[in-house]
Amino acid sequence: MTEEKMRFEAEVSRLLDIVVHSLYSNKDIFLRELISNASDACDKLRYEAIANPDLLEGDSEFKVRLLTDNVRHVLTIIDNGIGMNRDDLVANLGTIANSGTAKFVEALSKSDNAKNVDLIGQFGVGFYSAFMVADKVEVVTKKAGDSQAWKWASDGKGEYTIAEADMEGHGTQITLHLNDDSKDFTEEFRLRHIVKTYSDHIGIPVILMKGDGQDETLNEASALWTRPKSDITDEQYQEFYKHNSHAFDDPWKTIHYQAEGAIEYTGLLYIPTMRPFDLYDPARKGHLKLYVRKVFITEGADELLPPWLRFVSGVVDSQDLPLNISREMLQHNPVLTKIKNGLTKKLLSELESSATKDADGFAKFWEAFGSVVKEGLYEDYTNRDRILKLARFRSTGVDGWTSLADYVVRMKEGQKAIYYISGEDVAALKRSPQLEGFAAKGVEVLLFTDPVDEFWLQSIPSFDEKDFKSVTRGGADLNEVKAEDKAEADADDKKDDAAKDASLDILIAAIKIALGEGVKDVRESDRLTSSACCLIADETGMDLRMERLMKQHNRVDDISPRILEINPKHSLIKKLSDLAATDAKAAILHDAAFLLLDQARILEGEALPDPVAFARRLDLVMEKGLGA
Ligand code: ADP
Ligand code: MG
Numbered sequence: 138m139t140e141e142k143m144r145f146e147a148e149v150s151r152l153l154d155i156v157v158h159s160l161y162s163n164k165d166i167f168l169r170e171l172i173s174n175a176s177d178a179c180d181k182l183r184y185e186a187i188a189n190p191d192l193l194e195g196d197s198e199f200k201v202r203l204l205t206d207n208v209r210h211v212l213t214i215i216d217n218g219i220g221m222n223r224d225d226l227v228a229n230l231g232t233i234a235n236s237g238t239a240k241f242v243e244a245l246s247k248s249d250n251a252k253n254v255d256l257i258g259q260f261g262v263g264f265y266s267a268f269m270v271a272d273k274v275e276v277v278t279k280k281a282g283d284s285q286a287w288k289w290a291s292d293g294k295g296e297y298t299i300a301e302a303d304m305e306g307h308g309t310q311i312t313l314h315l316n317d318d319s320k321d322f323t324e325e326f327r328l329r330h331i332v333k334t335y336s337d338h339i340g341i342p343v344i345l346m347k348g349d350g351q352d353e354t355l356n357e358a359s360a361l362w363t364r365p366k367s368d369i370t371d372e373q374y375q376e377f378y379k380h381n382s383h384a385f386d387d388p389w390k391t392i393h394y395q396a397e398g399a400i401e402y403t404g405l406l407y408i409p410t411m412r413p414f415d416l417y418d419p420a421r422k423g424h425l426k427l428y429v430r431k432v433f434i435t436e437g438a439d440e441l442l443p444p445w446l447r448f449v450s451g452v453v454d455s456q457d458l459p460l461n462i463s464r465e466m467l468q469h470n471p472v473l474t475k476i477k478n479g480l481t482k483k484l485l486s487e488l489e490s491s492a493t494k495d496a497d498g499f500a501k502f503w504e505a506f507g508s509v510v511k512e513g514l515y516e517d518y519t520n521r522d523r524i525l526k527l528a529r530f531r532s533t534g535v536d537g538w539t540s541l542a543d544y545v546v547r548m549k550e551g552q553k554a555i556y557y558i559s560g561e562d563v564a565a566l567k568r569s570p571q572l573e574g575f576a577a578k579g580v581e582v583l584l585f586t587d588p589v590d591e592f593w594l595q596s597i598p599s600f601d602e603k604d605f606k607s608v609t610r611g612g613a614d615l616n617e618v619k620a621e622d623k624a625e626a627d628a629d630d631k632k633d634d635a636a637k638d639a640s641l642d643i644l645i646a647a648i649k650i651a652l653g654e655g656v657k658d659v660r661e662s663d664r665l666t667s668s669a670c671c672l673i674a675d676e677t678g679m680d681l682r683m684e685r686l687m688k689q690h691n692r693v694d695d696i697s698p699r700i701l702e703i704n705p706k707h708s709l710i711k712k713l714s715d716l717a718a719t720d721a722k723a724a725i726l727h728d729a730a731f732l733l734l735d736q737a738r739i740l741e742g743e744a745l746p747d748p749v750a751f752a753r754r755l756d757l758v759m760e761k762g763l764g765a
Pocket of ligand 2: 170174264
């Protein structure tokens with residue numbers, strides 16, 4: 138029988154090196170990982186056997202057995218699951234398939250992170266944790282339906298061997314030659330304790346084999362979600378979450394319920410606290426598992442939840458689907474559609490009740506998942522009103538998050554629209570000149586910082602019959618809002634000074650002539666109080682910053698020409714108006730027009746189309762100011 142020597146993929150070698158030297162970590166978890174793999178292997182065979190019962194070879198009682206030898210210090214974990222053929226062994230126990238794992242290995246190699254080896258299972262490399270406790274690992278396995286068994290062996294130092302082997306039946310036996318620090322893993326009380334702690338929820342029995350024939354089942358051996366809520370501890374729910382969802386955080390919400398009536402299913406749903414790192418990865422598969430009467434069917438089924446709830450993980454176990462349903466048949470299955478609607482409703486009402494009863498908790502949830510939930514505003518027509526009520530936003534009027542309903546309550550007398558400004562971060566948005574007039578009148582402006590905001594705004598024009606209106610688009614209509622204090626009111630009254638208006642009109646005309654096609658229009662602003670000018674988008678156009686964002690993502694070809702608004706109360710604009718009134722053709726007006734436009738672009742965070750010309754003009758104007 139020939140033995141083949143093979144090298145581990147470089148990443149596996151690095152990982153193993155860390156695992157072997159992880160002195161401080163919780164070594165117990167190796168057993169959790171190996172039992173979890175054994176249980177997965179049984180799940181897989183159970184599923185395959187629905188279509189092909191011969192695969193079971195009459196052995197349909199799935200189980201994991203633990204065999205100890207405390208003389209030779211050997212622990213063996215045996216399952217009667219699907220097993221592996223030669224190719225499976227090479228692919229599964231020699232390489233790392235998951236892309237997220239590279240980051241994990243990276244993080245682990247920073248020395249003080251070595252204790253995080255515990256997280257190994259979450260990254261889909263749990264098998265290698267065997268090398269925490271063993272200096273030699275042997276895997277003997279036969280794939281169900283095959284006649285040839287294989288033996289894989291390694292000391293975890295860069296290489297492994299594969300050779301043909303003999304084995305009765307199908308499944309996998311993993312033999313651990315325990316290292317000097319780990320010899321007590323053959324002790325019964327130790328194994329009993331570890332299985333109870335980490336593997337109690339596994340749906341198949343984990344059996345400790347004893348010499349006297351009195352084999353002992355160490356776990357509850359009923360799937361966690363099938364047990365009554367009152368029998369399940371918080372720790373068990375959490376352990377199940379971490380294992381099942383490959384998660385590192387504690388769940389924010391654990392929702393365990395039985396749906397009865399037309400469609401019957403059990404749901405054990407988790408809403409995480411932390412955002413999974415790959416939530417925006419299009420190739421991401423979620424961690425919601427579908428079972429049919431305790432038989433595992435599939436994981437990450439898009440059919441079970443709308444994409445805007447893709448962060449929810451857990452288990453759904455249906456009574457109504459046929460056992461022989463294939464993964465391909467899941468699409469457009471009417472029972473599944475009903476389950477999906479049921480899960481969505483359940484989650485929505487949980488979120489609604491948190492939003493009222495636990496505002497702080499809900500705010501944290503929104504911080505992590507709000508941008509995903511908002512996708513539902515344009516993708517999930519049926520639920521969009523409920524989602525809109527859940528939605529929270531940053532605002533100039535509050536420090537934390539606000540709902541739209543609360544914004545509406547705070548609206549000023551005469552204010553007709555819900556104002557917003559879009560951009561990439563709250564701090565920068567708050568400094569926008571376009572907000573000045575709104576701040577002066579005490580009108581609150583919502584700060585939209587998610588690209589998704591512009592999408593839902595296109596399909597939801599209003600809330601509570603008040604239109605959403607960008608403060609960087611069209612007229613500000615601030616005159617209709619009642620002034621906050623007397624000074625403002627006085628300023629409003631003095632506005633119609635005819636002579637001043639006439640000179641302002643001349644200035645505006647002069648600027649238009651100078652800038653030509655460079656701007657769409659030049660107009661007097663009622664939204665500025667301290668800045669001289671700002672850019673505005675056309676009433677029918679896209680919000681300024683959103684258009685820029687879209688350009689960055691190549692969603693639009695070109696930025697459309699802007700409207701330049703100038704502030705008639707600003708002393709510079711006043712002086713320029715006076716000059717325009719006496720000499721509309723003054724050369725300095727031409728330069729001033731460009732400087733104003735460039736200044737507005739800089740305030741907007743936009744690149745100047747011609748920085749050299751800007752510098753030349755600025756030099757000129759400064760020289761003049763110095764009396765040259
Ligand atoms: P994960 O379980 O997250 O996929 P592991 O490192 O624990 O990552 O296991 C790697 C792969 O090795 C598994 O996905 C599975 O294909 C295979 N494997 C491990 N243990 C067994 C087993 N007992 N029976 C069959 N296949 C197994
Ligand atoms: Mg595993």
